[in-house]
Amino acid sequence: MSQVAKSRATSRRLLPLLVLTLIAFFCGFFKSFNRPAPASFLPPADVGQADAAPTLRTYFVSTAGGPHRHAPSLVELRDGRLRAFWFSGSREGASDVEIRSAVFDPRLGQWGAETTVIDRMTTQRALWRYVKKLGNPVVERSVDGKLHLYYVTVSLGGWAGSSITTMDSGDDGLSWSSPRRLITSPFLNISTLVKGAPFHYADGTIGLPVYHEFIGKFAEVLRLDTGGAVLDKQRLTHGRSALQPVVLVRDVARAQVLMRHGEGGLNRVMGTTTEDAGQHWAPPANTELANPSAAVAGVALPGGTLLTVLNNIESNRDALSLLASNDGGLTWRLLHTLEDQRALGGQPIDPAAYAVGIQALAQETLTAQGAKSSIANAQAFAAASSKIMCIEQRCNYEFSYPYLILTARGDVQLVYTWNRSFIKHVEFSHAWIEARLKATLRNSTKAYDNARLH
Amino acid sequence: MPGFTDLTGLLGIALATAVLCALGLQRLCRWRYVSTSPRESLFLLPAIAGLVLLGLFLPLGDLPAGAYLRGMVGDLSITTLVLIGYAALRQMVVLPPMSASRSNGAFLVLVLAACMLYPLALGAAPFDSYRWGYGEPWFVGLLLVVALAGLTLRMPLVTLSISLAVLAWAAGWYESGNLWDYLIDPMVAGYAVFALLNSIAWLWRLGRSR
Known part of the structure; x- marks a missing residue:
């Protein structure tokens, strides 16, 4: 056969492949050009002037002692009640850890019984793949009214081997769809975790702050549709600098991100900002907020004031505070100290002293909560906390993993891990926040004037 | 079910x-x-x-x-499935063997893709090439160029892998919505690196024996 004939024969053989290529790329370009356009942020709606009294109330989400409880999150239901989620099991990372939930009725000032939302076995059956353990859950309500729960699942290795699983509920958490896995990383889809509260874009898509822990430690934002499909992914930091981002949306274009610092950090919260609804992010930098590399929570108020709850100390997790910023996160001032055991100097204490301390702290909240037989309950709290927080006769206080939301009424709701054995809930009314913002602003102005006079 | x-x-x-x-x-x-x-x-x-x-x-x-x-x-990526399918058909002598230069060319494309994807996806830089896979039009265009180059250079496996991957991505074949997950996975990337190093070592030994 001549060279020309051979070449023609080869070309004829490749013709079906050329046709397949053209069909494939026609479909590919069609999908590519039909992807959602970038959208602006959906900022918190203004609730107007509050006429209620300034109140701050504290509760325990569940008063039953026993398992390890950690990483709570919160969502407001259609009727104004709150639903909390957290993970609970014999210890963090154990195979018996499950995602649990309870509902708070603000009219009664009472949390209902805790229930299991999902466990490891149900998750792995639904995902059709092995699941070793479950971790942090976060929750949000999308514009179509559905609740979307995102939680960490691990199939391989430790937390660095995590991926995110999601399910949704159309009846405010009474029943849930089958879990689905989000594919967020090309490397075996490992090492994407959630902690920060999701937010919304103006087109109804969902922003999910996530972080990566395998080799690098960095923060990202996923953009999802209401069906749980990942539409885009934006990197906030790189290297090993930061994790657990929280996005505080100030208006349609601007947002402040707060992040727990990664390895080699300066015991400061890391921050970054955007001015174009997340299309570009400023290089991450340390903020003035002290932090011992622990999770932070935050929320933006309709006027642009930012609130954060964090361990505002350089080491340990034995103090927790609420702070505010009126200048987009440049400076922060203390609004309220929620927990403070710094008098112990960060040193572990013996179980007897710890039990007395826990009883006193629990008693305070239980009395405020109006719980009956609170002394017996306080003792049960001490026993449950000691079991988890005392190792070899040395006990530590831990107040960590805060999660903040703003309700439709303008109240700010906080949940956090209380000594890894209970979930504590703090309710700041809109009026209370306004009053504290005014008072602290007056104080800081006075302090500034005094400093200028001297 | x-x-x-x-x-x-x-x-x-x-x-x-x-x-x-x-x-x-x-x-x-x-x-x-x-x-x-x-x-x-x-x-x-x-x-x-x-x-x-x-x-x-x-x-x-x-x-x-x-x-x-x-x-x-x-x-597994579509590329992995195509290569395993090819190896099986080769074993059954349904398909002719591929020349060393063409198979090395295909592995080189995979290694380059892996170098472009994995270090950035694991946080080596402020930008993430994995993001291109969420339907970036110029990325789809680049793949079309590589697929057509595969046809021109008589490397049909490259063209077939890319075309089937794009088709599967457009059809939502897997749970991933990212085109990269259809093109490459760590297993096929690892194999391509191994095969390419093996060829380089063979050529080096050949050069020394002469």
Whole structure:
């Protein structure tokens, strides 16, 4: 056969492949050009002037002692009640850890019984793949009214081997769809975790702050549709600098991100900002907020004031505070100290002293909560906390993993891990926040004037 | 009953494992001087692969055995499936062998893609090439250029892998919405690096012996 004939024969053989290529790329370009356009942020709606009294109330989400409880999150239901989620099991990372939930009725000032939302076995059956353990859950309500729960699942290795699983509920958490896995990383889809509260874009898509822990430690934002499909992914930091981002949306274009610092950090919260609804992010930098590399929570108020709850100390997790910023996160001032055991100097204490301390702290909240037989309950709290927080006769206080939301009424709701054995809930009314913002602003102005006079 | 993307994911990993086991077994036989003729291969390979495939769908506790494998490695890229399919058809002498230069060219494309993807995806820089896979039009355009270059340079496996990957992505074949996950996975990237290094070592040894 001549060279020309051979070449023609080869070309004829490749013709079906050329046709397949053209069909494939026609479909590919069609999908590519039909992807959602970038959208602006959906900022918190203004609730107007509050006429209620300034109140701050504290509760325990569940008063039953026993398992390890950690990483709570919160969502407001259609009727104004709150639903909390957290993970609970014999210890963090154990195979018996499950995602649990309870509902708070603000009219009664009472949390209902805790229930299991999902466990490891149900998750792995639904995902059709092995699941070793479950971790942090976060929750949000999308514009179509559905609740979307995102939680960490691990199939391989430790937390660095995590991926995110999601399910949704159309009846405010009474029943849930089958879990689905989000594919967020090309490397075996490992090492994407959630902690920060999701937010919304103006087109109804969902922003999910996530972080990566395998080799690098960095923060990202996923953009999802209401069906749980990942539409885009934006990197906030790189290297090993930061994790657990929280996005505080100030208006349609601007947002402040707060992040727990990664390895080699300066015991400061890391921050970054955007001015174009997340299309570009400023290089991450340390903020003035002290932090011992622990999770932070935050929320933006309709006027642009930012609130954060964090361990505002350089080491340990034995103090927790609420702070505010009126200048987009440049400076922060203390609004309220929620927990403070710094008098112990960060040193572990013996179980007897710890039990007395826990009883006193629990008693305070239980009395405020109006719980009956609170002394017996306080003792049960001490026993449950000691079991988890005392190792070899040395006990530590831990107040960590805060999660903040703003309700439709303008109240700010906080949940956090209380000594890894209970979930504590703090309710700041809109009026209370306004009053504290005014008072602290007056104080800081006075302090500034005094400093200028001297 | 698994959903569509669970079924495609499980099927992909089960098929790949079954064919690799069958190929491995045949290679072991050859190593043990138990040769199989091409005609025997034509029946033996599908038979062994079929048995392994069946085994991977047998329940092991709550899940089919293949689901444990899927939990660890995730869904396999279309490229991996195309290459394993090619290796099986080669073994059965249905397809002709590929020249060393063309197979090395295909591996080089994979290695370059892996270098462009994995270090950035693991946080080496402020930008993330994985993001291009969420339907970036210029990325789809670049792939079209590479696919057409594959046709021109008579590397049909490159063109076939990319085209099927783009088609599968457009159709939502797997649970991933990212085109990169259809193009490459760490297993095929690792194999490409190994094969390319092997070829380089062979050429180096050849050069020295001359």
